[in-house]
Amino acid sequence: MADLREVLDKLLAQVQKPARYLGNEWNAVHKEHDSVAVRAVIAFPDLYEVGMSNLGWKVLYEAVNREEDLLLERVFAPAGDMEALMRRWGVPLFALESARPVKEFDVLGFSLQYELSYTNVLNMLDLAGLPLYSSRRQEGPLIIGGGPCAFNPEPLAPFFDLFLLGDGEEALPELLRAWAELTREHSGNRREILAALSRREGVYVPSLYRPLYRGKVFQGMERLDERAPERVRKRVVRDLDRAPFPCAPIVPYTGIVHDRAALELFRGCGRGCRFCQAGIVYRPVRRRSPERLKEMARELLQATGYEELSLVSLSSSDYPEIDALVRDLAAESPVEKLRISLPSLRLDAFSGALADQIRQERRGSLTFAPEAGTERLRRIIRKEIDEGDLYRAVGSAVEAGWKQFKFYFMIGLPGETERDVEGIADLVRRLLDHFAGKKERLRISVSVATFVPKPHTPFQWEPQLELSRVKERQRLLKAAFKGLRSVELSYHDAEASFLEAVFARGDRLLAPVLERAWRSGCRFDGWTEQFSLERWRAAFQEEKIHPESYAYRRYAYEEPLPWDHLSPGVKKEALLREHRRAWEEAQRHGGE
């Protein structure tokens, strides 16, 4: 089939932000389809502006496209107006670079970053003209998924052919080649090909496992094929210095969420906060050398023309000698007026020197995440910072000229009492008082999320706080912040966090719910203005599933978990020990 450019030209005249769908941005890779052995598309199930701000798939884009025999194009979730036009005109989901239907590619890979994008995944499969369930697809592209959600992809399991666990920059090119070879060898017999692929490290083929139930209670996974491993281990790239990195990433035309050059300092995080899934699934910590980073930064800036370099990692200020690195990057910059930003700062690793180095950014705000309002609760969640760290960090920043600060907290954390919630306001008040003598008042914004228990974390057994009580605590917080002028308080949508908790710990029984919710019109559930818990509740009801039993239940240590057969490299016993320690902390310091 020829490409769809002609009909697209008509569609684009009628949509908002047509620049999302052009595919010819600077550094986009265009390869001849006939010149390669395998053609793949990476799909990001959210809007262009969000997807283009994500670094994960860009690493894969580079890793695959630098290979001569492989090709990887992109597609994002079309916005509502575009979707309506595509359906009306019978235009299938198409890859941006070539404007060819996604259906014609060999492999379609979804980047699974958050649970609330799952309805978009189904919608994109449907727009592509593909059957939703993998059992109905004997031909057409292989549907794969990767990213943090692949560590418990069970609610999506029936829709996917396989998932890749862990780092993809080596695994994906290998998988694409293996797929092509096996397809030839087994003349397209899907089940055989998948079984053969399942022997590779990091590959999880859900159709080779069957969940067992008593009633609706999960009893464990049964393996249906000897070749599939009992426990799938994630892939890990050992040497980041030699791993591919997008030093010439695609530069969008239109404004996106994070429109800047991203430099990944290291992967993983050694901190071990007990609620944090990223801290577990991206282990171990692997650093890039300063030499390699400087080389990469130079290439990045020259190839993009960006004026801002963002040092990304789970907690960038933990990079050894971060001060020196930032200083060198600024000094050796190939572009003028470079701004360097650190989106993830640790309170206890933020120094005056660093504050000085990134001062060009001081017009914006500086972000810290104490997560909990009291020392007691911070110990329970193992966010080990004390108030002194906070004063020191803010103090250094104020010295260097910053006036705006953003703090992230969570409510509904295990062991939390109302006193801890009020503690958030107290902490902010003390901070304001501490810096009251300065000429200019600090401007503080406080953003409060709801705790979501995530698989593979020490808190995976914990219940989520019930919606009504979350709302109570939000009200409490609001009252506690009364009278704190110059502080702006905002919450994440508690209802969306509830759904996130359901799907984070979900199993395959949720797949029909997901399908139903999508059919009833759910899309972009991560966007407050489009999210409707009502529609979701109806879908759960129709399928006779109690979402509360996923989100609010305290899971027993002995009970098998739907993600036990997937391994991020940390043993369940280790998580269990950490969980026990959290409770010991709680007991030692009183509270609930």
Next chain:
Amino acid sequence: MAESDPRIKMRFQFVKGDELKYISHLDTMRLLLRGLRRGAFPLVFSQGYHPHPLLGLSPPLPLGVTSEAEYGEILLREAVPPGEFMRRLNGCLPGGLQLVRAAEADLSEPPLMAVINAALYRAFPEGEEGREALEEGIRRLLERKEIPVIRKRQGKKPSRVDLRPHIFAIRVAGEEEPCLELLLRTGSSGGASPGEILRELPGKEGADGQLPWRLHRAGLYIYRDGFLREPM
């Protein structure tokens, strides 16, 4: 205000092809700036917390319209021969946006945005359209003393505008396949977009709110005392 003494003002004309007709004015600005940075040109920056290069562009091109006559001007710290400027910058820009001319302009000259006040568009009807029908349509449109429309802009109150004074001329052109040529007021002192005018043309309402015309900007001018002058 510039922080260091600008040495030269480089003016350039560029074309915007089909590939990029759907990027906005702001996107075009961003694209040129990043091209200039990729080309490592000696830019002059504004003062203040967020220093930015001093780039000016001709009046916005409506979305979906191609053009052979867009203009920009940029302040440079050091002299760069115009030929080299054009070659180097073109190497840093996509095929859909390319310079076709560059020349040094006097620093004292007023910005292009302030002086360009007329735009020439060509509109090609989609599907068969008789020359006579087009001529009749134009005649009836131009007969009107007033062409009032309601303009809706995001975040602003709708306002009523009379398009008639913004039309300098409209005529049927084209040898084999007829097209329309519209000379319209544009720029900082108000104007009309070709889409607005074409929607008022009798008998050419498009289905689906889609405009059944392919649009191209053929020129931008300084229109004074009945004379059209090219900006560079």
